[in-house]
Amino acid sequence: MTPALILEAVALEFGTTAEIIVGRRPIPSRSKAQRARATACLLLYQDLGWSYARIGRQLDGRDHSTIHYAVQTARSRLLDRPSYRAQVQRIRNETGIR
DSSP states (O other), X not given: OOHHHHHHHHHHHHTSOHHHHHSOSXXXXXXXXXXXXXXXXXXXXXXXXXXXXXXXXXXXXXXXXHHHHHHHHHHHHHHHOHHHHHHHHHHHHHHTOO
16 A cells, blocks of 8 residues: 555545645645545554654655644544545545555
8 A cells, every 4th residue: 555546546535636635735724625635644644554744744744733633633524424434435445445
């Protein structure tokens, strides 16, 4: 399992691109791209076992605290939103993570 495969699968699921997920360009907080970025952080953290710092480096040098916040946001969304939980599961199935 590679981070590039996860980023592409997340981008496809959320209708954006891996470049937008990884890029430094600001994106609106409630946008699909923001949810995609948080989802990518969650999968890299939970399923690949990457540290927040390593994920930050992968996502164009973001600070570990930014990644921590993204992971926490995605975890909360997993608990509260069945539709989001289904999206994450589709990504995991597609990439062979679980």
